[in-house]
Structure formats: C-alpha cells, structure tokens
Amino acid sequence: MWTHLPSLCALGLTLITSVITSPIEIRATGPWLALDTDFPDPGFVQADDGTWYAFGTNGNNRTVQVAKSADFKTWTLLDKEALPTLAGWETQIDHWAPDVVRRNDGKYVLYYSGEAQQMLRHHCIGTAVSESTDPSGPYIPNPTPLSCRLDQGGSIDASGFLDKDGSRYVVFKVDGNSIGNGGDCNNGIAPLKPTPILLQKVDTDGFTPIGDAVQILDRDDSDGPLVEAPNLILHGDTYFLFYSTHCYTDEKYDVRWATASEITGPYTKTGRQLVKSGDYGLVSPGGGTVCGCMYAAEVRITGTEVEFV
Numbered sequence: 023m024w025t026h027l028p029s030l031c032a033l034g035l036t037l038i039t040s041v042i043t044s045p046i047e048i049r050a051t052g053p054w055l056a057l058d059t060d061f062p063d064p065g066f067v068q069a070d071d072g073t074w075y076a077f078g079t080n081g082n083n084r085t086v087q088v089a090k091s092a093d094f095k096t097w098t099l100l101d102k103e104a105l106p107t108l109a110g111w112e113t114q115i116d117h118w119a120p121d122v123v124r125r126n127d128g129k130y131v132l133y134y135s136g137e138a139q140q141m142l143r144h145h146c147i148g149t150a151v152s153e154s155t156d157p158s159g160p161y162i163p164n165p166t167p168l169s170c171r172l173d174q175g176g177s178i179d180a181s182g183f184l185d186k187d188g189s190r191y192v193v194f195k196v197d198g199n200s201i202g203n204g205g206d207c208n209n210g211i212a213p214l215k216p217t218p219i220l221l222q223k224v225d226t227d228g229f230t231p232i233g234d235a236v237q238i239l240d241r242d243d244s245d246g247p248l249v250e251a252p253n254l255i256l257h258g259d260t261y262f263l264f265y266s267t268h269c270y271t272d273e274k275y276d277v278r279w280a281t282a283s284e285i286t287g288p289y290t291k292t293g294r295q296l297v298k299s300g301d302y303g304l305v306s307p308g309g310g311t312v313c314g315c316m317y318a319a320e321v322r323i324t325g326t327e328v329e330f331v
Contacts, residue, residue, distance in 0.1 A: 053297075053307075057089055057097040063251075064089075065121035065181070067130065067157055075157045077104060077120040077132070085117045086134060088158045104132065104159040109148060111167055112136035118145070119251070123182035123190075123228060128155040131228035133168070133180035133192060144176035144200055147192075149229035164229055168192060169222065175200040175215065182228065183254045185285060192222045193238070193263070195250045202247070207269035209247035217241050217248040219265060221286060238287045239263060239280060246274060254285075260326060263289050264296070273299040277307060281326045296328055 061078035068074050074094050078087035086104040091097045108114065118135040125131060130152040135145040147168045150161035169177035175197040183191045198217040199209030209215055219239040223232040241249045246268035253264045261282045268274035276298040280289040297307050 056091070056095065057099065059099055061087055061089065061099070063119040065119070065133075067122040067124060069157045070128075070155075073157075075122070077122055079119060080115070080117045085114075086120050086132070086159075086161075090158065100158060102158055102160075104161055105134070105150060105163065106160050107163060108136070109163040109165050109167070111139060111146060111165075112148060112163075113139055113142070116145070119179050121181045122157065123184065124157075125228055126226060130155075130157050130159075130161075131182065132159070132161045133182060135178040135180065136167075138167075138170060138172060138176065140170075141172045141176070144172055145178045145197060146170040146172070147177045147180045147194055151228075168224075168229055168231065169194060169220075169235065171196050174198055175217075177220075179251050181253045186256060190224045190226065190228055191254070191285065192224055193219060193252045193254045194222070195219055195248075195252060197250075199248045205247070206272060207247045210269075214241075214247065217250060219249060219252045219263070221254075236286050238282075238289050239265065239291075241267070242291075244291075244293065246272070256285075259283065261285055261289075262326075262328070275299070275307065279328055292326065294328075 060081040062081065063079040064076045066074060066076050074091045076089040076097065081087055082099070084103050088100045088102050088104045089097045090100060105117070116137040120132055120134040122130050122132050132150040134148050136148045138144055138146045148163055149168050150163040152159055152161050168180065171177050178195050178197045180192050180194040183193060185191065196218045198215035199207050202209035202215045203211040205211040217240065218237045220235040221238050222235040224230055225232055239249060249265050249267055251266040255262050263280045264277060266275060266277055268276065277296040278292065278294060279296060280291045282289040
C-alpha cells in the first residue's frame, strides 16, 4: 500500500487473503471476520506445533503487531511487540505489511516496510531475525535494508517464498506511485510512474541478496495507478503471483493473479478478479496471501484458474 490509514477497522479497506492447499477446514462460504481490531496488512506463519501467528502493520501502540490462533478461526491479539528495536536507517513510524518465514535452522525472518530516514514518507524493506525459535519474536533488525530504491519511490510489500528446490526469494513492490504526479494514489496524472513487482533471490539466511532483483510484473492501463501487495506460490508446476490493482482508497481495488511456468517468468496476467468490492460485503479488498487472513476464505485452483469455494 502507498500509505496507511490508522483509522481502518478490521482490514475493511486493506486486505483479503486466500487459503490455498491448506489443512484448514472450510468454515464458511467466502471470507469471515477473525479479528475485530485495527490489524492491517497481515502476514502469516505456522509454527512447528501447528499454532498460527499473524503479524500486522503498526497499530495498537505496536510497531509490528502479533496475534495467534490454534485453529485459524479464533484469534488473540498478543500483548507483545514483535520488533522492539529498530535499525539505524529507519524512523519510528509507518512500519507496514510484515511477512514472516521460517528458516531451516528453526528461527524466523521478518520482512517489513519501514520509513527511510534518508527520504521521509518513502520506504525501504527491512529484515529482522527472531531471537529464538518462538515465531512471535522478539525480532532483531539487520542493520542494512534488503531493498530501498528511493530514487524510484522506495520498496514496500515484501513477501518471502521458498521454492521447490530449496531456493529462497523475496517478492516486493517498487513504490513508484509515491513519487507520482498526483491523482489516484498519487499516480493518476500522466505521465504515470511504473510500480514494478521485483523478485530477489536470497541466501539461506533469508536476507542476504544473491544477484540482482528481476522484474516479473508491472502496471498497465487495466491496473489503474499501480500494482502492489505481491504474493507468490507454487501449485503443481505453475507459479501463481497474486497482487492488487488500483488504489486502496478506491472501490476498484481488488486481487488478481498472473501465472508462469518458471519463477522468474514471464508472468501472464489472467485479467481475472479473485475478489473485488461488493463481494461478501467487502470494500476495496486487496493483498492476496497464500495461507489465510483475518478475513479468510478457501479457494480452489484448477489449472490456472482460481475461485472461492
């Protein structure tokens, strides 16, 4: 997302996430409300004991919020700060869209977007590693961000991915609309800035880059001012890249997907909306994520088609 509305309640304008190839029992048709508090942009991870943990954008007087659930239905917001200390490059505000992955050594890596001291109102992607094997943290930030690209608007919306060969990647958005010319999400007035989705291979530690990031998607006229909130999964032999289009303050904000036979692409946009305003009573849902969300739903994949069940 380009900016954060702290008054958002229960993700109504920020996020709808999908459950794919999951052991979670189907509990309702379409999304259901699982945590009724200000908890935007959640990322999810499941611990070895089966407990689910959710991590949310700054709110409730926390830099990174944490909630947990034994069954993915009943959630509890923890009285805990996941990121109690910050790195030298970031300010104290605007920590967005956290995502957490488990490493082979049992520790966890937290990806997040933090405001850059070097360029206020613009963001870099920070990384942090858990002190122990407790997914809820605390997490210790690394001194160097994974990506900044401040000359292109910054980097946000990081999401980790473990490929079938054991390789690790991080997919993220270059926040070009943050340096746009105004209008819808600051990028509705020509010439429109690119908002590419990049794929960065990382080492087994989850945060050391291997080579340069590669572009796997960008906005076109059908996407409005931007594409953002990428999430990558592998189903069978097909890579699915979920992403949001248009502006999160606009009712056109939605979740779409593109597919590829190789992780680096090329990715083909399906042009289909997985979820949009009006579906299930939602307004401006965005940010499709593989495992689930505070508004959660189960989806079925058939070939390259994705649908709610």
